[in-house]
Structure formats: C-alpha cells, structure tokens
Amino acid sequence: MKKDLLKSGICIIIFLVSLSGCKKSAKSQFPDFPPDNVTSLMDRDQMLAQLGIVLPQLPPKLEDPNAPPNTFPANPQNPEGNWTDSLRNPDAPISRSVFGLWNNYSDNSNGLFPGPDSARLGNYTPIDLLRMKNGKLITTPEEWWKKRRPEIFKDIQDQLYGRIPPEEILPAVTWNVTTSTGGSGNSAYIQKQITGTIDISRYPQVRNKPEIRAVLRTPAKATEPVPVIIFFGGSGSASDFYWERSSPEGWATCVFELTALQPDNGAGLTSYLIGLVNQGNWRKPGDWGTLVAWSWGVSRLIDYLETDKDVNSKIIGLNGVSRYGKATIVAMAYEPRIAIGFAGDAGSLGTKMNRRHWGQDLENSCDANEYHWMSGNFFKWAGELVPGQYLPRKIEECPVDAHSLLALCAPRPVFMNGGSTSSWADPFGIFLTAVNASPAYRILGEEGFISSERVPVIDKAYIDGTIGYRVHNGGHTDAPNWPAFHEFAARHFDITTLVSSVSSLTLSYREGSSASFTIKSNRDWEVICNADWLKTDSRSSSGSDTITVTASANTGNSGRTAIVTIKTKGREQTVTVNQASPRSVLGVKSEKFTGARTKELVVGSAEGSQASFDIVSTTAWDVQVTYPPAAPTTGRRSMMGSGNWISLSDESGVNDKTLLLTASANPGVQTRSATITVQTIGLPPLSIIVTQEGGAPTLNINADTLIFTSEGGNASPLFVMTNTTWFLQSSDEWISATPATGGNFGQIVVKVAENTGGSKRTGNITVTVDGLQPKVIVVRQEAPAGK
Incomplete structure (x- = not known):
C-alpha cells in the first residue's frame, strides 16, 4: 500500500529504486554474507536469485500492448512513471509491476464495481475452503480444526508470509514499564510506557538492536480490568487520537511502535529481529517477512498484557489500516489470543482477493519497496502462467487467497472496511473476501458475513454476522468506520460503556437552580450524591438517560461543591456541581x-x-x-487527536x-x-x-542513498518529514530534484539522465533546514553494460 507517514516511523535507510522497464541480468552475484550497507534492492534481488527467478525485460510503457485502454502517463514528460485515466483519482494509481502486470480500473461500467465487461479481472478457479487438497469435502468442526485449517495455515506460511522460527532460537523479552497519569475529569487515564528489551545473545553483532515499544492507556476511573485494542503504528499524538476515539466505548488503548522491532523496509531484513534470529544472514525463501515479525511483536505484547491487572486480556483487539491492515489480518491468523480485529482498507495480500486484477495486485508488492512484508516464496506467484500470454497469471496455482487468511481467524469476529474512492485497495474485492470466507465460520457455528445485497451499499454497515464490513464514501482510511466497528464489537463482547456528557456543572446561588446532563451506557447504573443541598431526579436508571440536578439556595458568602457519582459494573463517572454564592468575586x-x-x-x-x-x-x-482554528490538512488520514x-x-x-x-x-x-x-x-x-515556545527543528528523510541503472529515469519519491521549511539543491546537472522547497510532509522526485560515460558516477542532493545540519542523499548511477 501507499506510504502512510503519520502512522509509521521514518527510518534512515538506503533506498534503491526499481525502474519499470530496466534491464535485469539473468544472474546476479551477491556476497555470501550481507554487507553492512545492504540495500532493499540488493536484498530483493538476492532473494530472486535464490529462487532462480529472472525479471522479464519489458517494453517501454508507451509501446506495451498490455497497457490498459483509455489510460495515459500522469506526467507526459515521464511516461515510465505512474499512469492515470480521465478520473485522475489519486487513490487509484495505475502502474506496471516488474513482472509486467498493469493495475486495472478500466472495466467500471457499473461504477464502483466491475461490470460484465471486466475481462482484465482474470478468470481464476475458486478455492473451496471446505475441500481438502486431496478433494475430500469436510463437514464437521473437528475436521476443520484437525485437517483443513492446518492445511490452509501451512500454505499461508509456506507460500506467502513465512514461518515464525522455532521457539528455541527466538529471543527472550524483558519488560520495563514507566507509569504516569494524564487527561482530566472523566477522560483521565493511567499511561504506561512499555519497553520490551530483546535478548541479543544469539547474535550480539546484530547491526540494529530490536526493541518492543508501546504506550498503554487505561481509564483512571475503571474499577475492574478493561478490554484493550492494540493499534499498529504511530507515536506521540497518535495515543491521544486513539484514546479519544475508543475510550468512550469502553476500551483501553495500546499503541505499538513497531518499526523499532522490525523497520518497514527490505534493508533491515538482515538486522533487527529477523536479522538477529538469522544471525545476520540473508533470509531463506520460507523465512518470515516483516508482517509476521510484527505479529510476533503483538504476541509478546499480549504476553505482557496478560500480566497487567488493569487489562482484561480475554478481550484483546487489533487494528491497523493500509499495510498495517495487512499486518492486522496476518497477526490474527497467527495469534489465536487476538479476540477481534479491524483490518482497515488493507488491499492485496491483506483483505482483498488476490486472484482478481482490480486495483492493487500481489505483483505490485514485488518491487523493492514492499516485498519485505512477505516471505521470499511469494515471488513464485508473480508473472505469466503461460509464457507470452498476459492472463492468467501464476496466482492461479497459489493454493490460498485472502479468504483463506480470513478463514484462519474463524470463529473470531473480524471487521473490514473500504472506501468508495479507494480503488487501489479494491473495496469490492474486500467484500468478496467476506463472502467467500463465510463457509469456514458457518462450519464452526457462526454466521460469517450476512448481506442481502450482492454488492455493498456505500455507508451501510454490515455487522449482523461474525464478519463485519463497511465501505464509506471517501478515500484510503478507516476513520469513518469506527462507530460501526464499536457497534459490531459490542454485539460480540460484554464491554461496559458509561459516559457522562459533562464533567462539571455550575449553578446559581438561587433556590431551585438546576441543570441536566446525559448518561450513555449499556448497563443498569445508580446515582449517588454526597451533599444534602443538591437533589437528583433519579437514583438509578438503565441504558442512556438524562439526569437533572436541583440545588437549594446558597445563603453563605462562598461557593460550595457537591459530587454526583454514576456507577455501574466496572466503571464510574463523576460530575462536579459547583454552586455560586450571592457575593461573587x-x-x-x-x-x-x-x-x-x-x-x-x-x-x-x-x-x-x-x-x-x-x-x-x-x-x-x-x-x-x-x-485557534486548525489549518486544513491535506493528508488522507489525520492522527493528531483533538489538537488540545x-x-x-x-x-x-x-x-x-x-x-x-x-x-x-x-x-x-x-x-x-x-x-x-x-x-x-x-x-x-x-x-x-x-x-x-517553538520546538526544535526536525528533518527526516526515508532514504540516504539512491541507486540508478545506467538508463536513468525517475526514482520512487523520497518522503520528507519536517516541522519547518526545507530547501533542496542538486550537486550535478545530470541530477534533477524537485520541488526546490517544501514543508511538513512532502515528497522529493529525483530524476537522473542516462549515463553515456564509461564508468559509474556519484553525486548528491542536499536538503537543508534552518538550525540543523544538512541531510545529504547520495545518488549513484551504474555504468553502461560492458563499460
């Protein structure tokens, strides 16, 4: 999926660009042991060499007979970059994979959903979840647990995502917890900064020491353990964002800063957790990818949460959007202690069917920016099934698909979403996953997905079954779907909610002064007042209701205070009622x-x-x-909380x-x-x-090296994160970098001319901000072949 900068930490890495149409050697030579300056492209190509896979030589995009009809370069000056169509939807980029497959959106005669003219979708043999590979149909829950599910899980591990290493070589984790408090009134919380120190004795030379970091918040006024949602990605104000959204619905929040465990790039696969376990070596084709490494981190966090007296560890949820949505559904498949999941707009290799060419495709993840999510074996399912024939692709022979992954979560509830304009993530393909996974739920006695429509209605929540789904009117986010998720979760778990509309009230000194507030709950509750001068119109109620408080006259010379307490099972809320005096100063x-x-x-x-x-x-x-009013944001998803x-x-x-x-x-x-x-x-x-006072300037760029082939061309954009204005300068005429200046979250596009000389060449681009040392990105270009 596309970069989601606000949810992911930015690591300074070496970032190699894979240019569509560039020539690839049939056999590349790699060192036996990864060098310290290993790059994502080097690691990706080393894996392809292990598998004996050679990338095809593709024609220029303008000459490609397989280019989708009615599409054209988004930038006419750069036909090898992304293409678009007349809609120019930023959430529907059209690119060509390194194996030659184009993203397809052209068959849209039915609007959001592919019409009967959808020839480019592909016509693939359905995978029957209830039929063993030997052809036998299973009919009982026992057969599912003992036969079919293990068969599916083996294929999920061996063919797509990789296996978690044996327990005896996995590192131990030691926990350190720092506790503080925050918030105020009924929103007050207890915060725990959780740090998991990972034992590196298996390979002390690991280049980067992995660590588990998370921030847990539980309500200060809870009187019994509360369920918790683990959120993939985010730091800083992300905890405020999640807390404000989920705590009123009865949940604690735990934000997992996952890139300290395993970064979101291929250059880190021989370091951090995966590199530690592999003792710094290259991955083998069946080894785990980043998604499974993150799931291992979630499992270790659950180990900790099971020891925390403030957490109900029987109800642990998991959420992520985009690539973190993929991580969510993978983690649920691998970790049975996750009770409920919300996989947001997760696209291919997540929640949309892979054997369907619409929007993002499995083959898009074969470039040097995404392959690290999976095991090396997933490359086997990219490319033409019949040489010289565009469709079908090799995915036809893959024994599992997205519905197989979702079926591994059964019978646990899973909620998924898409966006009406988020065509890249294929919202209808996600809907089909829900439909096709349902037989696994039904054999276990659950309803699975329930819908009377064959195609989903935008903004309608399908939450009557154990698989939930909603496609909102909008783009690549999960934010509009949280109310539906909370309602979905409340149907499956006994989660106490108790929310007062106010934390305090002010009354005049006069006899009979009164005010009202509302209580939202799913329980019976009682009302207790600690002062004789204040009366409530109710001592108990149920569900959502209004409470009116009435005061007698205050005849004194100072203000006075009473506390109204609302109690239910495991929760309480308080409302402070302050009464003025006749003598006001x-x-x-x-x-x-x-x-x-x-x-x-x-x-x-x-x-x-x-x-x-x-x-x-x-x-x-x-x-x-x-x-002051907040400046409008241009990002697809804001995670800055309320801004308070x-x-x-x-x-x-x-x-x-x-x-x-x-x-x-x-x-x-x-x-x-x-x-x-x-x-x-x-x-x-x-x-x-x-x-x-203003904070210190910051500047982070997601790469410090770019490497081009001799043909030159455009790199994938560099992502810049700063809190001020940056300025850009190139060292040589053969390097073009734009824009010359920018701020906050931006992109730098780097283009180099063809190298017609006889040797490699090196230059740089420099990014500067006031008050910091410049950031220098090295630009290297290979010499022409044979020179």
Whole structure:
C-alpha cells in the first residue's frame, strides 16, 4: 500500500529504486554474507536469485500492448512513471509491476464495481475452503480444526508470509514499564510506557538492536480490568487520537511502535529481529517477512498484557489500516489470543482477493519497496502462467487467497472496511473476501458475513454476522468506520460503556437552580450524591438517560461543591456541581503574568512544561481552553487527536485555588497559543493568553542513498518529514530534484539522465533546514553494460 507517514516511523535507510522497464541480468552475484550497507534492492534481488527467478525485460510503457485502454502517463514528460485515466483519482494509481502486470480500473461500467465487461479481472478457479487438497469435502468442526485449517495455515506460511522460527532460537523479552497519569475529569487515564528489551545473545553483532515499544492507556476511573485494542503504528499524538476515539466505548488503548522491532523496509531484513534470529544472514525463501515479525511483536505484547491487572486480556483487539491492515489480518491468523480485529482498507495480500486484477495486485508488492512484508516464496506467484500470454497469471496455482487468511481467524469476529474512492485497495474485492470466507465460520457455528445485497451499499454497515464490513464514501482510511466497528464489537463482547456528557456543572446561588446532563451506557447504573443541598431526579436508571440536578439556595458568602457519582459494573463517572454564592468575586493572578493590557503566560516547548496561576474568588467558577482554528490538512488520514495541548489540574471549582497548567511538546518550530477563560455567573469572563515556545527543528528523510541503472529515469519519491521549511539543491546537472522547497510532509522526485560515460558516477542532493545540519542523499548511477 501507499506510504502512510503519520502512522509509521521514518527510518534512515538506503533506498534503491526499481525502474519499470530496466534491464535485469539473468544472474546476479551477491556476497555470501550481507554487507553492512545492504540495500532493499540488493536484498530483493538476492532473494530472486535464490529462487532462480529472472525479471522479464519489458517494453517501454508507451509501446506495451498490455497497457490498459483509455489510460495515459500522469506526467507526459515521464511516461515510465505512474499512469492515470480521465478520473485522475489519486487513490487509484495505475502502474506496471516488474513482472509486467498493469493495475486495472478500466472495466467500471457499473461504477464502483466491475461490470460484465471486466475481462482484465482474470478468470481464476475458486478455492473451496471446505475441500481438502486431496478433494475430500469436510463437514464437521473437528475436521476443520484437525485437517483443513492446518492445511490452509501451512500454505499461508509456506507460500506467502513465512514461518515464525522455532521457539528455541527466538529471543527472550524483558519488560520495563514507566507509569504516569494524564487527561482530566472523566477522560483521565493511567499511561504506561512499555519497553520490551530483546535478548541479543544469539547474535550480539546484530547491526540494529530490536526493541518492543508501546504506550498503554487505561481509564483512571475503571474499577475492574478493561478490554484493550492494540493499534499498529504511530507515536506521540497518535495515543491521544486513539484514546479519544475508543475510550468512550469502553476500551483501553495500546499503541505499538513497531518499526523499532522490525523497520518497514527490505534493508533491515538482515538486522533487527529477523536479522538477529538469522544471525545476520540473508533470509531463506520460507523465512518470515516483516508482517509476521510484527505479529510476533503483538504476541509478546499480549504476553505482557496478560500480566497487567488493569487489562482484561480475554478481550484483546487489533487494528491497523493500509499495510498495517495487512499486518492486522496476518497477526490474527497467527495469534489465536487476538479476540477481534479491524483490518482497515488493507488491499492485496491483506483483505482483498488476490486472484482478481482490480486495483492493487500481489505483483505490485514485488518491487523493492514492499516485498519485505512477505516471505521470499511469494515471488513464485508473480508473472505469466503461460509464457507470452498476459492472463492468467501464476496466482492461479497459489493454493490460498485472502479468504483463506480470513478463514484462519474463524470463529473470531473480524471487521473490514473500504472506501468508495479507494480503488487501489479494491473495496469490492474486500467484500468478496467476506463472502467467500463465510463457509469456514458457518462450519464452526457462526454466521460469517450476512448481506442481502450482492454488492455493498456505500455507508451501510454490515455487522449482523461474525464478519463485519463497511465501505464509506471517501478515500484510503478507516476513520469513518469506527462507530460501526464499536457497534459490531459490542454485539460480540460484554464491554461496559458509561459516559457522562459533562464533567462539571455550575449553578446559581438561587433556590431551585438546576441543570441536566446525559448518561450513555449499556448497563443498569445508580446515582449517588454526597451533599444534602443538591437533589437528583433519579437514583438509578438503565441504558442512556438524562439526569437533572436541583440545588437549594446558597445563603453563605462562598461557593460550595457537591459530587454526583454514576456507577455501574466496572466503571464510574463523576460530575462536579459547583454552586455560586450571592457575593461573587472573581480574579486571577500570577507572578509569571506578562503583558500590559492582557494577562499572558509563557511555557516551554518541551513535553510536560508547566506554569501556574491563582484564582481569587468567593464563588463558583469554571475554566475553558480554546485554540485557534486548525489549518486544513491535506493528508488522507489525520492522527493528531483533538489538537488540545494544554491540560489543567482543575476545570472548575469554588473560591480560591491555584491551577497548574501542563503543556504537551510543541511539534513545530513556531510558537503557538491558546486562550484560557475563567468565568462565573453574573461577572465578565477573564482571559489568559498562553504562548508556548517553538520546538526544535526536525528533518527526516526515508532514504540516504539512491541507486540508478545506467538508463536513468525517475526514482520512487523520497518522503520528507519536517516541522519547518526545507530547501533542496542538486550537486550535478545530470541530477534533477524537485520541488526546490517544501514543508511538513512532502515528497522529493529525483530524476537522473542516462549515463553515456564509461564508468559509474556519484553525486548528491542536499536538503537543508534552518538550525540543523544538512541531510545529504547520495545518488549513484551504474555504468553502461560492458563499460
């Protein structure tokens, strides 16, 4: 799948480009042991050499008779790059695999779904999940568990994803946990930074020491263990994003920073976890790929979670989108302790049928950017089945497909999604996977996928069975489908939800002053109030309901507080009710205030920077933080949470109090600001401007070396991640790099001219930002053959 930069760490690696149409030697020579500067392309081609596979010599794309009709180069100046069609859908790129297969979207007479003219889909023999390879039909659950499932799992391992090494050579993991707290009110949480130190005694020389890193959050007000969702990928504000989305539905969250265990590239296959177990050697064709290595990391995290008293380890979910959606469904197949999965828009080698040429194809993953996800054996299923005949492809002879992978998850519930414009991931192909996997569920007594339609309705949630599916109106993301997933999960597990619409209320001092709030729950619950002067209209209820609180008159000279507690099995929520006094005074002060006319506070840029101010009052008050409108994002998926970066020790109260302000790290180099408003009934509000200092500049690029063949051409784009503006310069005229400047998340396109000289040549492009050492990307080009 395409890069999802916000969810994946960027590693500085050597990145080789595979140019479509370039000549490949029939036999390449590789060192017996991988060098320290091994590259993704070197590793990929070494695996092809082990398998005896030679990439075909392809014609220029403009001369290729197999090019899809009505398509053309997206950039007329670069016909060897990606192509497009009249729709120019960015989520439907048209490329040609290194084995010559073109992505197909041309047969769309029925709109989103292929019509009867879909000749380029291919016509492949269906794989019957309930029929053994010897032809015998299985009819009982016992036959599934003892015969057919082991047969399918063996093929999944041997033909596509690889085997986890024997237990005796796998490393031990030692855990270290650092606990902190965060959030406020009913959103307060306990956070645990989990670090799994991996024993490297099997191969101490491993170039990069692997590590398991995760951030676990559990609700501070839970009174019994809660279920948890493990999220593939992400760091920093990703924990806020997932927490805000899933904690109200009764879940804890655990964000797995997986690239510290095994990076998302082929250059790392002889290092990190896979390289450690292989003692630095090349992979063999049946060895595990990155997806299975990540699944091993999930299994080890589950080992830890089973020891954590705050977690209900009987209900552990797993989620990922795009390549992490592939990782989700693979991990569920390999790890039976995962109780439920949400594989988001996962495409080929994930949740869409591979024996179907629409959108992303298995052969797209044969280039140097994606092959590392699978075992080397998956290359065997790329290319023409009959030499010289475009279709069918060798995938015809592969004994398993996406529905086989999903069937290995049975009878556990799995939810999948697609997007109406995410044609690359093939939303209809994902729907077909759900349909075709259902026999495995039914033989185990579950319904599988339930739908009365032969094609899915956009924005309709199919969640009546044990396989759930939804295609949203939009692109390559899972975000719009989370409400459907939570409803789907609630049908299969007894997960307590209890959410109050407010954390605090402010009432006037007068007799009979009142206010209401709502409770959302799936349980019976009770209401407890700790003050005689405050009455609630209900002492108990069930499901979702409204509670009204009414106060008697406050005749004193200061504000007063009561606590309303709502309790149910395993959860509680509290609402602080503050009542004003007849004698209202409100002010704020701090020795740190600056500004002649406005009250201003300055906090540092680092995580956890703090400042404080005093509220001087004789009444009830509440505090609100507002932020300037966020700039629109251009990415397909934002994971920045709500954007709130200030937390306060109290959001409401009475009388005098000191409030502590804590800021999260400023990810940008510019200062940022927010406004704190302190207010009470009957008096003008008071404002405090909080300014946070700018953070240090950052610059990450996903490659430090590009290698071209002598023919030259365009490289796959370099991805740049920074928090400021970068500038680009090339060292030589034969190297063209664009754009000259950019910021935040961007791409650099590098093109080199044909090398007509007699030797290799080397140049570079330099990326600079103010305040940092320049990043230099080395550009190497091979000499022409025979020179």
